[in-house]
Amino acid sequence: MEFRLAERMNNLKASEIREILKLTENPEIISFAGGLPAPELFPVEKLKEITIQILENDGKAALQYSTTEGYIPLRKIIAEERMKPAGVNVSYENILIINGSQQGLDFSGKIFLDKDDVVICESPSYLGAINAFKAYMPKFVEVPMDDDGMIIEELEKALEANPKAKLIYTIPDFQNPTGKTLSVERRKRLVELAEKYNVPIIEDNPYGELRYEGDRLPAIKSFDTKGLVVYLGTFSKTFCPGYRLGWICASPELLSKYIMVKQGADLQASSISQREAALFMEKYKLDEHINKIKKIYRRRRDLMIETIKKEFPETVKYTYPSGGLFTWISLPEGYDSAEILIKALKEKVAFVPGGSFFPNGGHPNHFRLNYSNMPEEKIVEGIRRLGRVLRNLD
């Protein structure tokens, strides 16, 4: 049967990461492919106790429909405990609960993008955001990065060339896929430019709270005086991804658009999961839990970088992330990481080839490594295997 689909469907393909993740369900494979948190850190015992408490005291409401905006105690906790430390002074009325920040990307596309509208993003950028936006058929304008993130002069050129751009999309902290962080000075300049051109910024910040050295940087949203920045947060990296809980922080005016879109898209986030997250954060300090996570991830990052230094050929470059989950590997031009992946899978080690992170294609000579999900001995063994593959390339 030949279906008459919407034009946008020509633009979409299955996420390469998710397809690779399926291969890596084989437990023999050491996978640096996903962006998965370490499951041994999930607070399983505490969540048992919390779920019992919720079902005993508030079971009917927890299992019933609730408002689109989300559970007010959770929205308050997010405003107070997650946004204020990032320098963003907001109340719960600035917060909408969504199913992980991926949903905020889809909604941003839906709210802002008509066909052929321009999205300005880092080069490379998060594959899941590229795919979410592609459903709305925009053009992507990529802005090169250096060690301090998006190069602001290049952003300015992009805005001059595309003054009607609809969105600037950025992951300022420990960017996916490069692990790079946008400097404070550049955050300020970014907001100035966004105001000058009246282009909203989508600040996608899943990793900012996972910093392993130095102080947390103020969110881009903290410099926003005109309501132009939409901040996307998530509990997937700092709590548990299985609940699918994230949030949008925006001016009430813009947030009302997201609420309307959420109504049409799936009515609301899970009533019970929102209560579970809220009660966990009332009884225990999420920051203490995050500190445990950081300690382990820091060690894994150190071990991965040390082993890369020892095992990878000198022509191969890597980034040194001060937080987050990823390092970005760059081979000399001419190499194709998709082909290298085939060789790596024979050695039972996996990563994500870099090409899909560039919305306009090209750049096959990079790949992304995740260090949060594998135990230490597997990190060493996996990087050794990868080193062997890389040293044996022609």
Next chain:
Amino acid sequence: MEFRLAERMNNLKASEIREILKLTENPEIISFAGGLPAPELFPVEKLKEITIQILENDGKAALQYSTTEGYIPLRKIIAEERMKPAGVNVSYENILIINGSQQGLDFSGKIFLDKDDVVICESPSYLGAINAFKAYMPKFVEVPMDDDGMIIEELEKALEANPKAKLIYTIPDFQNPTGKTLSVERRKRLVELAEKYNVPIIEDNPYGELRYEGDRLPAIKSFDTKGLVVYLGTFSKTFCPGYRLGWICASPELLSKYIMVKQGADLQASSISQREAALFMEKYKLDEHINKIKKIYRRRRDLMIETIKKEFPETVKYTYPSGGLFTWISLPEGYDSAEILIKALKEKVAFVPGGSFFPNGGHPNHFRLNYSNMPEEKIVEGIRRLGRVLRNLD
């Protein structure tokens, strides 16, 4: 700040039901407005036991990311226990888990609809579907109904006039908002017409399992030999809406499009909620739980209809639903149910005005009553109050 939004945002407005539901949070108001299930029937105790079991035996996986397609044991249970009794012989590979069937409506719009494409639907139709589709800017062609649902001769005329229609959207069982059911003969003819014109059918079936008399009718999907029917199911009415769990049942070819769209939209449904639902349905029979629900809702329906007979003026018509959650009230032409609602709210009773259920407007002289969410004494008292309002109209 003036934002440059996507054109589709001109089409959207906040759901009238959700706005009314906010008013009805006042516990003094007797609300027949929502489509909420009765919370006293939620299996709170059993879910406590089940959640403990999952967190003890499978906590790490339950809190981690999982596949977009969904948890295989739940998909198998849906194929076996929910689809087969509706006459649909499929395997778990035909099932995608989503966040309630509302998400299936949004995805259907995304997959099929370009601007100005035609969606054929019942007149009236489900407000949430109209809003979900509106984001993709289609034209709606409404097909009149009689007591046996959509009138097939009228559908045929609509298809002749719009041979390039992209979707036929229908709620065949105990339709929202009318409570009407499409006859078996018409289901067969509907599929024949869809095949003739190569137009996919979105069969939205949240209520089919809540039948209070007679035998369950075979789903439209059961007559589908060419993969043209997409069936949307949900646990929101038969289990608990708070988990946000529904499913799409479609041919693998079409389902692959939905999976791709789900990836971009929010990656996956909640890992832990899917396990909770699956284990509940393994340990207990969902059908037994549904039987309990049906017993109570049947009584509430009977009571509402009896009280309507006694209390409403004779000029006011109502439907007699053999299942589901709603009856549809029709006043003589010239009355405006939105104005009546204002008077009803003064009497502390609420309903949803009918106008929003007609995508092309008009028809203000109807409204929808829900009987599942209020205890018996409130049903009697609420209908009495409404009767008073209706008898006092000019």
